[in-house]
Amino acid sequence: MSATIGVIVYPGTNCEHDAVLALESLGATAQLVFHDQSSLSGLDGLVIAGGFAHGDYLRPGAIARFSPVMAAIEDFARSGGPVVGICNGFQVLCESGLLPGALQKNKGLRFLCEDATLRVASTSSVLTAQATLDQELVVPINHFSGCYTCDIDTLRQLREEDRIVLRYVDNPNGSVDDIAGIANETGNVVGLMPHPERAYRDLLGSSDGVVLLGSLIAAATTRV
Amino acid sequence: MKYLAYVDVKLRPGISDPEGATIARALPALGFDSVHAVHVGKRFTVELEASDAHAAQALAASLADRLLANTVIEESVIHVTEA
Numbered sequence: 001m002s003a004t005i006g007v008i009v010y011p012g013t014n015c016e017h018d019a020v021l022a023l024e025s026l027g028a029t030a031q032l033v034f035h036d037q038s039s040l041s042g043l044d045g046l047v048i049a050g051g052f053a054h055g056d057y058l059r060p061g062a063i064a065r066f067s068p069v070m071a072a073i074e075d076f077a078r079s080g081g082p083v084v085g086i087c088n089g090f091q092v093l094c095e096s097g098l099l100p101g102a103l104q105k106n107k108g109l110r111f112l113c114e115d116a117t118l119r120v121a122s123t124s125s126v127l128t129a130q131a132t133l134d135q136e137l138v139v140p141i142n143h144f145s146g147c148y149t150c151d152i153d154t155l156r157q158l159r160e161e162d163r164i165v166l167r168y169v170d171n172p173n174g175s176v177d178d179i180a181g182i183a184n185e186t187g188n189v190v191g192l193m194p195h196p197e198r199a200y201r202d203l204l205g206s207s208d209g210v211v212l213l214g215s216l217i218a219a220a221t222t223r224v
Numbered sequence: 225m226k227y228l229a230y231v232d233v234k235l236r237p238g239i240s241d242p243e244g245a246t247i248a249r250a251l252p253a254l255g256f257d258s259v260h261a262v263h264v265g266k267r268f269t270v271e272l273e274a275s276d277a278h279a280a281q282a283l284a285a286s287l288a289d290r291l292l293a294n295t296v297i298e299e300s301v302i303h304v305t306e307a
Binding site: 104106147150 | 246296
């Protein structure tokens with residue numbers, strides 16, 4: 001039986017259908033989960049899709065944290081379920097405290113919409129388990145607030161615990177330590193600014209997102 | 225009692241402020257040569273009900289920390305007046 005992955009949709013989310021298409025083309029069953037749902041039963045993995053949850057009012061991800069689905073996501077994450085927040089989803093995970101740090105406006109104040117080359121910095125996460133260390137992946141970015149920021153103690157902890165999972169080869173947004181994606185202590189919650197769901201077949205310019213989404217699907221499959 | 229709580233949210237010291245820096249760089253072109261730096265923040269005016277000014281201050285501080293400011297990168301200063 002294939003894994004069923006829920007794709008979380010807030011008002012203003014706009015990458016959910018890309019995520020569903022990508023996950024299904026890689027063999028998973030994908031299902032949209034609206035933000036007012038408070039149960040995630042039957043789901044083996046979660047993607048918090050990109051976009052502008054609640055209009056990004058106040059700060060990206062700040063209001064999404066109070067959606068009914070958030071408590072269920074926290075429970076799911078605590079039980080070891082794989083959760084990947086992409087772009088706005090990464091911002092939601094940081095605002096909700098499931099991941100440390102914050103995402104600020106890009107250094108240079110430009111909205112960035114381009115391909116980014118990433119380097120796999122850790123394979124001990126649900127997003128990178130099938131990748132190889134130092135593997136380079138071309139995955140598009142599409143964000144205004146993608147500059148990852150945290151205090152020095154958090155950064156030291158992320159490094160020591162092998163929780164920086166992806167780094168930019170050419171840092172486009174000023175993120176500390178070139179960070180493009182991080183994981184929680186147990187590696188089952190990952191946030192990243194690049195969009196692997198937009199790089200799942202060569203027709204899209206890159207299929208380098210496949211190894212990332214494939215890792216997520218494999219992690220979810222163990223919970224079926 | 226009705227109170228107005230002014231919540232000023234600004235970036236913590238040491239957190240980069242590219243907006244402020246960009247504004248500061250633009251000012252000399254308008255002849256403002258004596259400006260050293262600009263820091264960008266947000267002000268929220270919160271209308272609330274509380275038993276006294278102390279309670280109003282505490283309420284505003286609580287909602288500032290839980291929602292209005294991201295305390296990882298921001299801090300808030302609160303000023304309360306009777307509405």
